[in-house]
Amino acid sequence: MTRPPNAPRSVLVVAALAMAFLALPVLALLQRAPWSGLVDLLRRREVVQALGVSLLVSLTAAGIVLVLGTPMAWVLARVAVPFRRLVRTLVVLPMVLPPVVGGTALLFALGRRGLVGQWLERWFDVTLPFTTAGAVVAATFVALPFYVITVEGALRTSGEDLEQVAATLGADPLTVLRRITVPRLIPAMGAGLALAWARALGEFGATITFAGNLPGRTRTLPLATFQALESDPEAAVALSLVLLAVSLAVLLPTRHRWLPTR
């Protein structure tokens, strides 16, 4: 690449340093990877178990995100909700909230003595903390905003004009939703879902606070990685590589939505 005439050398140097700062940890991970014994490491019982829990928790959370998040995004984009700014701030809050705080808040809300949790246990015999379902709740809590803001943004930019035209052509609201709104929204829904799923898969703080770190039940890949770092660093590197591969698999097909094309 040739140096553009308007790029000062000092800016280029700082930019290169920043790029190196972001790339270095990934390179270090690849350099430390036990490539020859990788397959054996990934076949270990605790790794397979953590992968199974992670897939179960993150995919279930993604399903819940889809079901809850789509109507929420639509309402935020299209309905004159009172206090809309406040509502949107609440929706986005889990994105900026430290996950441990999210997990603590979930404990006080849905724990056995929590605001709602006590009634869940008393009336329905449902206990969420330190269960796989609790890990799903924690993952859903942190992942939902990623989906909602992606889909809401797409609904805002696509506008209501096309839906109004469809209505004048005789399409009732459900037909408009089915034939116009949803088909045009599918790319954004896919991108939002990929982001939310990746966030759920990488979830650590809220999960360990609300659901604990129980092998086979709530110990997901990130928790297993943290656990292995103390006793078996090679396994920790192998688990990190799995999460890195998943992150790249999500980023590459959806990158056009948030990265410039050149």
Next chain:
Amino acid sequence: MSTMPPSLEPDPGLDREPSREPVLKLDGTATVGDLVLRVALEVLPGELVAVVGPNGAGKTTLLRLLAGLVRLNDGRLDLGRRTVDDGSDRGFVPAHSRRIGWVPQDRLLFDHLTVAANVGFSPHSTPDRVDSLLTGLHLQDLADRRPNECSGGQAQRVAVARALATDPDLLLLDEPSTALDAGSRRRIHALLGNRDQRPATLLVTHDPAEAADLADRVLELTAGQIAGTPPL
């Protein structure tokens, strides 16, 4: 909607010409932002009324009011033989329950559907009607293309065909010929020029030649009110 049961409706053949009953009767007020639209207007079957006036006069708002996308504050709007808006929530008939063909200024085609699926989108359209409109507007070769693969003139013809496919009581055209090539303009004008075959039509235009060419009469809208009827 008429309050009389069908059997008690006056026989239109006895005391009046059925085709001279206005398709559109509007007398009312609507407010959108700063604009107060205050219009009394009747349009007969097959009649083409051109609406002219400066930008911001309320021409597009008038069309949106008739389409059911803007509501009356007070007054009454009848389409066909029924009241579709009387200023109340109960008396408001939503857009999808009116029989309107609307061609908005910026076309608003459905890019995820083919040209044929756009024209046949309405539940009121029939395959025969869609075929005949595709042929009449020289769109049959584009039927399987997406709107974003069409030229501006072709897309405008698709928008007109899609609106006519609903078999509307009232056709609403918002500057349909702006920036069109001569061929597309000619084809649209040929379709609209036939008074016996076209529905009652409101045509918003900035082009005096187009108004003179097509319209039975012209209304001039200024600041939300009909200022006059300039000669053709």
